[in-house]
Each structure stands twice: as C-alpha cells, then as structure tokens.
Amino acid sequence: MAKTTMSDVARHAGVDVSTVSRALNERTAPMLRTETVERVLKAAAELGYQPNVLARGLRTQRSHTVGMLVPDLTNPFFPPIVRGVEDALDANGYTLIVANTDNDARREARSLQSLIGRQVDGLVVATSHLDDDDPAQAATLPVVLVNRRGADETRPAVVPDDAAGVRLVVRHLVDLGHRRVAHVAGPEDTSTGRVRSQAFTDQAGTAGVYDEDLVEHAAVFTVEDGQDACQRLLARHPDVGAIFAANDLIAIGCLRALRQAGRRVPEDVSLVGFNDMPLVDLIDPPLTTVRIPQYEMGRQAGALLLDLLENPRARRRRKPVALTPELVVRDSTAAASAV
Amino acid sequence: MAKTTMSDVARHAGVDVSTVSRALNERTAPMLRTETVERVLKAAAELGYQPNVLARGLRTQRSHTVGMLVPDLTNPFFPPIVRGVEDALDANGYTLIVANTDNDARREARSLQSLIGRQVDGLVVATSHLDDDDPAQAATLPVVLVNRRGADETRPAVVPDDAAGVRLVVRHLVDLGHRRVAHVAGPEDTSTGRVRSQAFTDQAGTAGVYDEDLVEHAAVFTVEDGQDACQRLLARHPDVGAIFAANDLIAIGCLRALRQAGRRVPEDVSLVGFNDMPLVDLIDPPLTTVRIPQYEMGRQAGALLLDLLENPRARRRRKPVALTPELVVRDSTAAASAV
DNA sequence: CTGAAAGCGCTTACAG
DNA sequence: CTGAAAGCGCTTACAG
Numbered sequence: 001m002a003k004t005t006m007s008d009v010a011r012h013a014g015v016d017v018s019t020v021s022r023a024l025n026e027r028t029a030p031m032l033r034t035e036t037v038e039r040v041l042k043a044a045a046e047l048g049y050q051p052n053v054l055a056r057g058l059r060t061q062r063s064h065t066v067g068m069l070v071p072d073l074t075n076p077f078f079p080p081i082v083r084g085v086e087d088a089l090d091a092n093g094y095t096l097i098v099a100n101t102d103n104d105a106r107r108e109a110r111s112l113q114s115l116i117g118r119q120v121d122g123l124v125v126a127t128s129h130l131d132d133d134d135p136a137q138a139a140t141l142p143v144v145l146v147n148r149r150g151a152d153e154t155r156p157a158v159v160p161d162d163a164a165g166v167r168l169v170v171r172h173l174v175d176l177g178h179r180r181v182a183h184v185a186g187p188e189d190t191s192t193g194r195v196r197s198q199a200f201t202d203q204a205g206t207a208g209v210y211d212e213d214l215v216e217h218a219a220v221f222t223v224e225d226g227q228d229a230c231q232r233l234l235a236r237h238p239d240v241g242a243i244f245a246a247n248d249l250i251a252i253g254c255l256r257a258l259r260q261a262g263r264r265v266p267e268d269v270s271l272v273g274f275n276d277m278p279l280v281d282l283i284d285p286p287l288t289t290v291r292i293p294q295y296e297m298g299r300q301a302g303a304l305l306l307d308l309l310e311n312p313r314a315r316r317r318r319k320p321v322a323l324t325p326e327l328v329v330r331d332s333t334a335a336a337s338a339v
Numbered sequence: 340m341a342k343t344t345m346s347d348v349a350r351h352a353g354v355d356v357s358t359v360s361r362a363l364n365e366r367t368a369p370m371l372r373t374e375t376v377e378r379v380l381k382a383a384a385e386l387g388y389q390p391n392v393l394a395r396g397l398r399t400q401r402s403h404t405v406g407m408l409v410p411d412l413t414n415p416f417f418p419p420i421v422r423g424v425e426d427a428l429d430a431n432g433y434t435l436i437v438a439n440t441d442n443d444a445r446r447e448a449r450s451l452q453s454l455i456g457r458q459v460d461g462l463v464v465a466t467s468h469l470d471d472d473d474p475a476q477a478a479t480l481p482v483v484l485v486n487r488r489g490a491d492e493t494r495p496a497v498v499p500d501d502a503a504g505v506r507l508v509v510r511h512l513v514d515l516g517h518r519r520v521a522h523v524a525g526p527e528d529t530s531t532g533r534v535r536s537q538a539f540t541d542q543a544g545t546a547g548v549y550d551e552d553l554v555e556h557a558a559v560f561t562v563e564d565g566q567d568a569c570q571r572l573l574a575r576h577p578d579v580g581a582i583f584a585a586n587d588l589i590a591i592g593c594l595r596a597l598r599q600a601g602r603r604v605p606e607d608v609s610l611v612g613f614n615d616m617p618l619v620d621l622i623d624p625p626l627t628t629v630r631i632p633q634y635e636m637g638r639q640a641g642a643l644l645l646d647l648l649e650n651p652r653a654r655r656r657r658k659p660v661a662l663t664p665e666l667v668v669r670d671s672t673a674a675a676s677a678v
Numbered sequence: 679c680t681g682a683a684a685g686c687g688c689t690t691a692c693a694g
Numbered sequence: 695c696t697g698a699a700a701g702c703g704c705t706t707a708c709a710g
Contacts, residue, residue, distance in 0.1 A: 016681050017703085018681065018706080021704070022680085031680090033680090036679080052397075052703050053704095054397055054457065054702095054703080054704090055686090055705090057393055058391075058394050058686045058688085058702090059685075059704050059705045059706085060704085065457075072422075073422055079413045079418060083411075083412055095453065100422060259623075279617065279618040280618075282562060283621065284594075284623055356688080357689075357696075357697065358696060360689055372695060375695080375696080390687090390688080394689090394702090397702045397703065398687080399690095399702085400702070
C-alpha cells in the first residue's frame, strides 16, 4: 500500500491536483469556493493524506529544515539547549537535524556538507571550529551562534552573561560576611575560564575583597584538576573562608580537597560552582551554583534564526544577546563563622 | 550566488546531466569512459557541487533519513543511545531526525506524522506510547525498538538484560560476604521496577540470601522516594549489611537515609545502584552500580534498522536482542564487617 | 473560481 | 558509452 499522494486526493475529490494544493494551503484556500475546499479536506482526511515535505521543499526552495552543530550531545550541558531550539522551530513547522562534531574540525566540515546536502534553510552553531570565513556556502546560509560569540561581535548569537553570574556569586558570598574569598579559576586558554576569572577580579575588587594570591588556576575543567588547584590554594592559605570555582566539576574537586584537608563545607568553607550541572543538587552537600539558562538560550537562538529566515530584510547583522544566569543557593554556602 | 546544481556541473563539463549523475554514482560510473568520469569529477570539485539529497530522495523514493522517537533528550540516559544510533546510520549515509515526545501520546502522534511527512525510511523508537497496531503508516515503516520490547516478542528490539545486571550485583555482594542483602525496589507499576525486583528475588534466592522482609518499594524512581523507602527498611531492619537499589536515584536516596541513621557507606552498609548515571562516580562515596551499554544499544538498534532497510528480504520478524550490562565497582561497596 | 502546464534537481529506463 | 525523455510530488504563474 503506497503512500497517499496529492493526486490520489485529487482523484478522490474529483478536482485537479493544483486545486488540492490550493485547498490545503491556508494562504491560497480563500481563492477557492468554500465547498471545494471542504470537499478536498474531506477527501484528504479520508485518505489520511500527509503532504510530502521533501517534494514541497524541492519546488519552493525551502526545506523548512534547520541544522544544528553540537560538540557532543552526551555532555549534559547541550541537551537543554537543543530542546530549546527544537521547541522554537517546531512551533513554526521547522524540523531540526542535530549533528555531533566532537569538537573535531573534520567532522564539523563533513557534518556541514551533509546538512547543506539536505538543503537546510539555516544553521544553529554551538561548536567553535566553524570558520567565520568558511566556504561561501556557510556564509550564504543564515547562522545563529549559541553559547559562543563570533570572531567579530556582529554575528547573531545567544550567550550566557557570565560576568553577571559571577557578580551574583561574589555578592552572595560577601552578603554572607565572607572576606577571604578565593577563586579556583578555569584554564586560562579557554574563553570561559578567562571571562569568569576576569569578572571575579573585577567584582571582588569592587566589593573590596580581592586578593590576587587567593586565585589559583585549574589546568583543565575537571574534578582532578580542580582538586589539585584547590590543594595548592589551601597549602598557601589554609584560612580561606569561601571558594568560587569556575565550574561545577572544579567545585567537586575543591570539595574533595577540602575534605582531605579536614575542612567542612559549609561550616568552615563556603563553596560555589558554576553551571548547575545535573545531579549537583544531589551531592553532599548540595552545591550552591549558578544556573545558565540553557533551554532559554536555545529557544532564543531558534527564535532568532526563525526571524532571519522569515524576514530576509531583518538579516542585517545583530548584536549578540546575553542571557542573565540565576544563582541557585543550596547547602554548600553559609554565613562566615564569627571568628 | 545560487547553489550549484547538477546541470551547472553538466554545462561545465560539457556533458548531459544524466552523464553527471552516472559519473557521480559509484554504481553507475563504471559504464562511463574513465576520461568522462574524471572530467565530471573535476568539474564537480571546481564548482563545489553538493548533490541535493531531497531531489534524489524524491526520485528514488528513499530519503535516507531515519526518525527517532525519544521521551526526553534532557534525561541523561538517552543521549548516548541517540549517539549510537546516529553513528551507525551516519556510517551508511543516513541522517537521523530526533523528536522528543515527553511521553505524551499526543506529541508522539504529532511527531510521527511530521516524520512521515519528511519521508523517513524507518523509525527507531525509545518511547512507549506508540501503539503496536497504529495507523497503517506506522506499521508500513520498518521500526526498531530500543530500551523497550514490543507488545509481542517478535518485533525487532534492542534492550538491556536487566536480569543479568541484577545477577552481577547479587554475586558481587555475596562475594563480599554479605548475607543480609536488602533491595529497595522501584515502583511496581513500571516494567523496569518489576523486572529488577523479580530478578533480585530469583538471584538472592539462588544464592541463599533472600529474605522477603528485606525488600521495600519506592513509589517512584526518585531520590526522595528512595530515601523514604530506605528509612522504612532501616526502621524494620537496622542490621542490613548491603542494599541493592533499583536505580541510581534511589541509591542516592538510600545514601541519605543511611547517613541520617548514622550508618557509614561502605563501612557499615554496602550500597549498589543501577544505570551508572553521569556524575554518580563523583558523589561521596563514588557509587558502585551497573552500567547499561546505552551507546551500544543505540548502535545495534541503528545497525538493525539499517539491515531492515537495505535488505527488505531480511524483514521477517526478529527476536529482541538483550545486551549484557557491566558491573562498575567503586567505593560504595566493601567486604561485610566480620561481626 | 479552477484547470493545464511548467519546473524544482535529481535518476533511470530507453534509444542510438 | 552517452544523450534525450519521463517522472518523483509538489507549487504557482498563466489561461480561461
């Protein structure tokens, strides 16, 4: 039993396929007699007709498909972003095709080719390798970046406002009465690490609690490196009252180092992470951290792309949108002890 | 600058588009003179030609696209499965479109329609609502289930062998010398909960350590309900030596209940989870648990579907494939104390 | 208001 | 060995 096509419906309704096409399209239906439209609709329903989106796309030169480049879906940071994009597109009849690139430039190029071969109308890019001045093909396609900025600041992008997040952290710790606030920073060769550490310097300075010697860098964003860095910090300054870790993994490393050193969290030392990864609410103690609005970033990126797609005149370059994170206070932070 | 098409290549190479088509297809290239093929290949490369997969699909009636129905990509259990499916398909020139259904029958039906409209060649289904006797459309499409079985046992499916996983757990605990082995089971209205609890009964019985009174059910697969259930268990039997939790969330709940009761893990009580969720290696203590081969399940499901797609004659019904999980021993289990 | 025709970018029998 | 033609399932000017 082959799939029902438009001509099946046409035959069933006793009209031409062009009439079926018109009847099924909201925009063109008004040019038909109501009676005709109804007859076609009835026939379509009876036959369980489902339009062939590929054929339509071939004719209209719009596939109503969007591609998304993601480093790794297995990293829990990305799925909420993907769902946000998807939901935004879905509401407007677009379908999303996600490609994992593993941050590998070759895979990225291959995925891009494959998406172009599938005639995607636009691209949401959460990876970093895509050259800004890629083969014309990429340039010709509307692109929205998510969770990263373009080389120049004029590409449409939706990113987290890390500085605002750090501000929330510093304020929270200072409000709790902490003065000896340390920072276990991320790697200096990542933009995330640099941005957060710079923001810490600024905010702690403003709050009058900045001490250069209380900053230690983790080599990589991992538990192990966070633990190492925290150990170095504790060796120099056994008296820290609070630690801001550049992300949750590093925070978990700090937690281990603190435990080894016999310091209790939060009684002796307050600890704050960044990202609000899944399950950090379940560790002991539940981690105070900063929540990046991942779903919302995805949703806005999707909406932005949609706008670019539907309003070609709106395609002038746009400034990146920065979304404000939220401080999630749990049990790893407490008032400074009255020592 | 419009996209390069096959006729652009044909003009550039001075041949007919049908010749271009033949030259670009491995199967048909041999019927052309080597020289011609080379000329076409050169022209295609020079123009950066990328075949329009949609147009090809329209003509050949194969979209080389596969749809996947997933409850929620945001649940860390699914991304590895998706990547497995993707990798299997990708290696064969197929593209995957993933749809989230939130376990909602309506959304599922809508997604299915949308995928059919996009002419998917087949379906990988990780959700449960899809009626086995759905509208003919669904039935007409090759379908492979993943992480669940069909209503009848003859549908192609790739599932975890939960019973084998439970066997590993019981053996591990018994090997450590535990005799008072408890089970905080999952909800009785889920197949997962029932299967694991039944397997526990069987295996513990075989090992001679089964005590009906040492089984407690959590109402839902959550930390809170695991904690409650474990509290009830401890109230009745303060002397349990080991607990097998039906999944990691419940295990974390047990951990909390044990701590509240002043019992140390693993010194006083050994604890085992199920699933090996991300981050359970980072909690304190790192959790001994059972790893479901999610990626591999996805890969095999993808490969199975591919086989169905490429060998229509192989489409006779197949038995479900059950994949054996792996015990991941970490620090939440230890030898029974010599009391 | 509706039909007949052309064409989107391919593939594949059919000729030659 | 290669070209010309037909057709996949749609949409949309063009007629009438």
